[in-house]
Amino acid sequence: MTAFYKGLTEQVLKAVQPGEQPEISDDSRIHVHAAVSRFAVLYERIRNAVDYKDEHLLRKSALKRILNRQILLESDPHVIANNLVKEMIGARYLPNDKLPESLLDEVAERIAKLQAVTKIHAGSERHYAWLRGLVSVEIEELLVDHLEEKSLVTFLYERLVGKILIQGEVMKEPEMRLQVYLACCRELLKSDDETLAYKLMRAYLPEWLRPEDWIASPRGMAERLVGVERRISLSLANPLAPRIRRAVKPWAVSLNFLRDALKDRPEQARELLSDTGSLDAVLARLADRRYKEARGKLRRGAVRATIYLFITKMLIALLLEVPLEMLWYQRVSYLSLMINILLPPALMFTVSLFIRIPGKENTDRIKEYANRLLEKDGIPFRDIRARKKRGVQSRILLSTIYAAMFVITFGGIGIILMRLDFTWLSAAIFYFFLCVVSFFAFRLRQNAREYIIVQGRDRTYGVLLDFLSYPILRAGQWLSRSLSHINFFLFFLDFMVEAPFKMVLSVLEEWFAFMKEKKEELQ
Numbered sequence: 001m002t003a004f005y006k007g008l009t010e011q012v013l014k015a016v017q018p019g020e021q022p023e024i025s026d027d028s029r030i031h032v033h034a035a036v037s038r039f040a041v042l043y044e045r046i047r048n049a050v051d052y053k054d055e056h057l058l059r060k061s062a063l064k065r066i067l068n069r070q071i072l073l074e075s076d077p078h079v080i081a082n083n084l085v086k087e088m089i090g091a092r093y094l095p096n097d098k099l100p101e102s103l104l105d106e107v108a109e110r111i112a113k114l115q116a117v118t119k120i121h122a123g124s125e126r127h128y129a130w131l132r133g134l135v136s137v138e139i140e141e142l143l144v145d146h147l148e149e150k151s152l153v154t155f156l157y158e159r160l161v162g163k164i165l166i167q168g169e170v171m172k173e174p175e176m177r178l179q180v181y182l183a184c185c186r187e188l189l190k191s192d193d194e195t196l197a198y199k200l201m202r203a204y205l206p207e208w209l210r211p212e213d214w215i216a217s218p219r220g221m222a223e224r225l226v227g228v229e230r231r232i233s234l235s236l237a238n239p240l241a242p243r244i245r246r247a248v249k250p251w252a253v254s255l256n257f258l259r260d261a262l263k264d265r266p267e268q269a270r271e272l273l274s275d276t277g278s279l280d281a282v283l284a285r286l287a288d289r290r291y292k293e294a295r296g297k298l299r300r301g302a303v304r305a306t307i308y309l310f311i312t313k314m315l316i317a318l319l320l321e322v323p324l325e326m327l328w329y330q331r332v333s334y335l336s337l338m339i340n341i342l343l344p345p346a347l348m349f350t351v352s353l354f355i356r357i358p359g360k361e362n363t364d365r366i367k368e369y370a371n372r373l374l375e376k377d378g379i380p381f382r383d384i385r386a387r388k389k390r391g392v393q394s395r396i397l398l399s400t401i402y403a404a405m406f407v408i409t410f411g412g413i414g415i416i417l418m419r420l421d422f423t424w425l426s427a428a429i430f431y432f433f434l435c436v437v438s439f440f441a442f443r444l445r446q447n448a449r450e451y452i453i454v455q456g457r458d459r460t461y462g463v464l465l466d467f468l469s470y471p472i473l474r475a476g477q478w479l480s481r482s483l484s485h486i487n488f489f490l491f492f493l494d495f496m497v498e499a500p501f502k503m504v505l506s507v508l509e510e511w512f513a514f515m516k517e518k519k520e521e522l523q
Contacts, residue, residue, distance in 0.1 A: 004374035009273040015151035016262045030099045032090045036505050040090035056190050059093040064136035077115060081107035087502060094143055103143065110138050113211045120222035127229060137198040149189050156184045156255055163379050164247050166240065169386030179238055183245045187252035193236055200232045239387060247382045250453040254369035261286050273374065280367045287363040290451055295357060298448040302348040305440045324425055336426035344437045362454045406471040432479065439476025
């Protein structure tokens, strides 16, 4: 029987075993009527189908959307806070009858900070949209207990910091430590840029957390926030960040499995951490279960992405393609129309069908890394090579080859489309769907590979596939980012449907509360 280092096992146990929660009286808990909640949940399901987001980001995305709408409709931060929290509870992003009413004052304080700096107009509208995203993260952290996640990130960071070294480039120690911490958050918690930006703002601008010192005169804070945004953007865009993330990922995946193993059998947690054999057996069973869940998650994601693409992009394009082709060419190419209709679901189905489930080698590596995390000297050093510095001639040659990739890929597809009698309009729609859907499929595949830590071998056909597919994926990434704000269905739902619908639900909630008071008077 092999024992782990006691200090490390105690730290992990403390992170995964929550402490006692304070008692809250029934009268001071925030309540939303069940009937209102059912309607709100139904709407959120429809809304999430139209606006595709990764599952772990749905709550934060909903909070940000509701906050943006409430700020437009209301000016009193306490009213906004009350409506925001109750809408989140009604949509079941937050538990009903669990949160104390005292939280509403704290949420209102965060909203008041946002309103104070926004009135100064020190930055652009894009800057204030960025700031609203950060305040959404701040409010979510207030409403949802993230103590376990923070403890695990701290544990992982402390185990890895100083073990990842950069070869070929000098990075100052504070920046290196920061990049390792950000990589731990990304790989362990799947944190997005908004969440990481809020963490950085707390470090770069701690005064933000003390509004009593500046809210009476917020101009200085508003102006400093503009500079902080630029500093945060540079930190998040560090060119070595992807390589540091790859070094962190195996340890993050293994720690996630270790956490799940301990939480799956809390009564045996201390026993599991006393013997590698017992822990390895539980990790192996858990890995098999997680691999199957990953395939199911991929299929659900493929369905959601297909619905999203059909509703928000395909329908608009088809409504344009048929009438415009009749107008300009006096005919409709049904072959091109059918290809444009069937391409997105067929591609999504193909990706979900051929996803590879990790094998025994991957499971063995997870067990090895989980054990090393609990051993005092179990973390080896990892060297990361900086990007190779190339001369002028080398850069020109590689840029030429890079441009040739786009010409060969899109030119070859264009020749095939011409032979299939595509018009320029139907060809443009084909290109659009091919790029956007390919990028969605690539993202889904990457999400499904979240448990894979064994690097695959480079093969000849893989290199050829990368050469041909990269231009399509790159164009799809650009289109997705450029057109993410152009979603007529979201505009219609948010301004023509959601606002009045949520107002009706609010009136219903008040009516139910009023009737409850009247019934109490009869007793």
